[in-house]
Amino acid sequence: MNSFAIVCLDDDPLVVEKLNQDLADFADLFDIYNAYSITEANDILEEIATNNQRVAMVICDNELGDDKGVNFLVTLDQYPASKQARSVLLNDMPQLDTIMQAVNEGRLHYCLTKPWNSQELKQVLLKELTHFVLKHPDEDWLKYSQLLDHRRILNAHIERQMSRFRSGFIQHSHTLDDTSLANQVIDALHEFFASNDETRACRSYSANHILTQEGEANNFLWFITSGEVALYKKDEHGCRHEVVRAGPGHLVGGMSFISGESSFSTGVTLCGTDVIKLDRELFNKVMNSRSELLPLFTNLLLRNFNRRLKGSIQTEMRLQQTLKSLDEAYHQLVEKEKMAMLGQLVAGVAHELNNPVSAILRGSDTLKQTIGTITNTPLSHENQDRGNEIMQQAMQSRPLSTSEARQRAKQLTGVLGDKQLARKVVQMGIDDATHLEQWLLPQKNQLPQVLSEWENYYQMGNFLRSINVCAQRIADLVKSLKSYARQDDESIHFVDIHEGLEDTLVIFENKLKRHHVVKEYSLLPPVYCQPIALQQVWTNLISNALDAVEEPGEIKVITRQVTDELTGQQAVEVIVEDNGKGIPPEQQAKIFELNFTTKREGNFGLGIGLSVCQQIIHQHNGSIRVESKPGLFTKMIVTLPLGEAVKESL
Known part of the structure; x- marks a missing residue:
C-alpha cells in the first residue's frame, strides 16, 4: 500500500478503464481507486482515510447522471484525506460556466475535454502530482524523482537538506559549548x-x-x-x-x-x-x-578559526599598543636629545656669528678707506664709469672655481704679457673679448695703474656683497636655530645650489684662509629644495672638514650632475672632501647615529650633527654617504634628485 492514492470518478466504465490505462505508469507509487458514482466516491474517501492514506489527485467527470462532478470537487475539503488533493475535471464539451464555478471555489486545477489526449493527461499528472508530493516534506521525495518532475524534486530535496543543515547548525551553535x-x-x-x-x-x-x-x-x-x-x-x-x-x-x-x-x-x-x-x-x-556530522564539523571548524582570529586580533592590538608606546618613547628621546644638543647649538651659533660679524666689521672698515680712495681717484670719467660697472658686477657675480680662474688667467697672460695683471682681470670678470678690445688693450701702457684703481671698485663691490651675504647669513643662522628648535615650515622653491655653498664658505672665510680651498663647480640646473635646511647640511659638512684637517690642509667642494644607476633619474651630487685623518671603517657605519662624533676633544662646530643632516637629505628624497681612507681623505657625498620626484617628497 502506497502513501498516496488517485481517485477516478466516472459513470461510464469505458472512461474509467481508459483512465486506468493512462495511469498505469503511476500505479507503482500511487494506489488507483475507481468510483462510478459520487456515493461510491465518498465511500472510497472514507476507506482511504481508514488506511491512513492521502488522496493525491481526483479525476472526475462533470456529467454524473443528475449530479455534477464539479459539486463533488467542491466538497473534497470536507475530508481530511483529500484536503490537499489536486483535481482534474472531465467534460464532454467545454462548459465555461462549470469551469468558472470550480475555479472560483478553488477546487479545480485542470480541465480536460473528452476524448482527451493521453500525452496531455500525463503532463498534467506529472505537474500536479509533483506539486502535491512537494507539499509533504515528511515524504521521501527522491523515490518519486524518476516518475515525476525530476529537476523540481531534486532541487526541492537539496533545499530541504540545506534547510535542515542550517537549522541544525544554528541550533548547535547556540546550545553547545x-x-x-x-x-x-x-x-x-x-x-x-x-x-x-x-x-x-x-x-x-x-x-x-x-x-x-x-x-x-x-x-x-x-x-x-x-x-x-x-x-x-x-x-x-x-x-x-x-x-x-x-x-x-x-x-x-x-x-x-x-x-x-x-x-x-x-x-x-x-x-x-x-x-x-x-x-x-x-x-x-x-x-x-x-x-549529522556536517553541521557539527562546520561549527567546530568555525569556532577554531574564530579562536585563531581572536588571538590574532588581540596580538595585533598588543603590537599596536607596543608600537605606540615605542613611538612615544622615541619622540620623547629625540626631543630630549634635541634639547640637549640645542644648548650646544646655541653656543655653536654664538661662536659662528663671530665670523659674519667680523666680516661685516672688517668690510665696513675697508669700505671707509676704499670710499675715500674712489672719491679721489685719478681715473678719467670713462674709466670711473667702467669702475662702477666692475663694482656692480662684483656685487652680483658668481664666483669662479679655482681651476677655471687659473686656466683663464693663463690664457690671458699671453695677451697682456703680465701674469699678475691677467689674474686681476680674471678676478674682476672683465677678461672677455669685448672688455679686452674696448677697455684693456687701448690703454695697455697705463693698464697697471688703471687696474689698480679698478681693483678698489672691485673690492668695494666684493665687500658690499660680503656684507650683504654675512647679514643674510646672520639672519639665516637665527632662522635655522629657530627652525631647529621649533620646526617651523620653510618655503620650498628652485635655487642655485652654488649660492648656498658660497654663502657657507663666506661664513668660514677666516678659518678657510689657513687652508687650500678648491672649488670644482659644474653647470647645474636649479634644484627644488628647502635652501635654509640644506645650508645647515653644507655648514655641518664644511665644519667637520675643517676640524679634520691639519694646517695647512686642503678642502674640496665639488658639484656635478649624475644619473642614478638604479632609477635612471637625474640628480645633483655635492661632495665635500678633506685630506684629514679619515674615519676608521668600523666608525663609518655609526657617523649618522644621533650624538655620535669623531671630532677631537675641544673641537666644536655648529653642533647639529650628521644625523640631522641625514634627516634633511632624506626629506629631499636624497641620500648622504661617506667614503674615507684613514690617514688619506674623507668624502661626504650628498645626492639630491632633480625633477618631480623631489617635488613629491617635499
Whole structure:
C-alpha cells in the first residue's frame, strides 16, 4: 500500500478503464481507486482515510447522471484525506460556466475535454502530482524523482537538506559549548571508525612528531583527541617562534586543508598525542555517510578559526599598543636629545656669528678707506664709469672655481704679457673679448695703474656683497636655530645650489684662509629644495672638514650632475672632501647615529650633527654617504634628485 492514492470518478466504465490505462505508469507509487458514482466516491474517501492514506489527485467527470462532478470537487475539503488533493475535471464539451464555478471555489486545477489526449493527461499528472508530493516534506521525495518532475524534486530535496543543515547548525551553535561540540564530533568519528578503520585514521604519536610543515602542502586534517600540539612560525631571520597551542577538541591543519594553500605554520606534538587523521577522500566519505556530522564539523571548524582570529586580533592590538608606546618613547628621546644638543647649538651659533660679524666689521672698515680712495681717484670719467660697472658686477657675480680662474688667467697672460695683471682681470670678470678690445688693450701702457684703481671698485663691490651675504647669513643662522628648535615650515622653491655653498664658505672665510680651498663647480640646473635646511647640511659638512684637517690642509667642494644607476633619474651630487685623518671603517657605519662624533676633544662646530643632516637629505628624497681612507681623505657625498620626484617628497 502506497502513501498516496488517485481517485477516478466516472459513470461510464469505458472512461474509467481508459483512465486506468493512462495511469498505469503511476500505479507503482500511487494506489488507483475507481468510483462510478459520487456515493461510491465518498465511500472510497472514507476507506482511504481508514488506511491512513492521502488522496493525491481526483479525476472526475462533470456529467454524473443528475449530479455534477464539479459539486463533488467542491466538497473534497470536507475530508481530511483529500484536503490537499489536486483535481482534474472531465467534460464532454467545454462548459465555461462549470469551469468558472470550480475555479472560483478553488477546487479545480485542470480541465480536460473528452476524448482527451493521453500525452496531455500525463503532463498534467506529472505537474500536479509533483506539486502535491512537494507539499509533504515528511515524504521521501527522491523515490518519486524518476516518475515525476525530476529537476523540481531534486532541487526541492537539496533545499530541504540545506534547510535542515542550517537549522541544525544554528541550533548547535547556540546550545553547545566548545567542549561538548568537540566531544560530539570526536565520539561520532570514533563510532564511525570503530568497525571501519582500514586507513588507520585513529592514530597515536609520540612527542616531537611533525603534523604540518610551514610553507609545504597539506592534505590532512587532524582532530586532537588527547595530548597537545604546538604551532610554530618562522620570522624573517629564520628563527622559529611558538604562536599557539592546541589541545583536545582542537583542529590542526584546518585552513590549509580547506583552502588547499600551503601550511601557515609547523605543527609539532609536545607529548604523546592521539589524533584522528583524515584526508579529503576519507573526509567526504565520513560526511556523506553521517550527514549529522556536517553541521557539527562546520561549527567546530568555525569556532577554531574564530579562536585563531581572536588571538590574532588581540596580538595585533598588543603590537599596536607596543608600537605606540615605542613611538612615544622615541619622540620623547629625540626631543630630549634635541634639547640637549640645542644648548650646544646655541653656543655653536654664538661662536659662528663671530665670523659674519667680523666680516661685516672688517668690510665696513675697508669700505671707509676704499670710499675715500674712489672719491679721489685719478681715473678719467670713462674709466670711473667702467669702475662702477666692475663694482656692480662684483656685487652680483658668481664666483669662479679655482681651476677655471687659473686656466683663464693663463690664457690671458699671453695677451697682456703680465701674469699678475691677467689674474686681476680674471678676478674682476672683465677678461672677455669685448672688455679686452674696448677697455684693456687701448690703454695697455697705463693698464697697471688703471687696474689698480679698478681693483678698489672691485673690492668695494666684493665687500658690499660680503656684507650683504654675512647679514643674510646672520639672519639665516637665527632662522635655522629657530627652525631647529621649533620646526617651523620653510618655503620650498628652485635655487642655485652654488649660492648656498658660497654663502657657507663666506661664513668660514677666516678659518678657510689657513687652508687650500678648491672649488670644482659644474653647470647645474636649479634644484627644488628647502635652501635654509640644506645650508645647515653644507655648514655641518664644511665644519667637520675643517676640524679634520691639519694646517695647512686642503678642502674640496665639488658639484656635478649624475644619473642614478638604479632609477635612471637625474640628480645633483655635492661632495665635500678633506685630506684629514679619515674615519676608521668600523666608525663609518655609526657617523649618522644621533650624538655620535669623531671630532677631537675641544673641537666644536655648529653642533647639529650628521644625523640631522641625514634627516634633511632624506626629506629631499636624497641620500648622504661617506667614503674615507684613514690617514688619506674623507668624502661626504650628498645626492639630491632633480625633477618631480623631489617635488613629491617635499
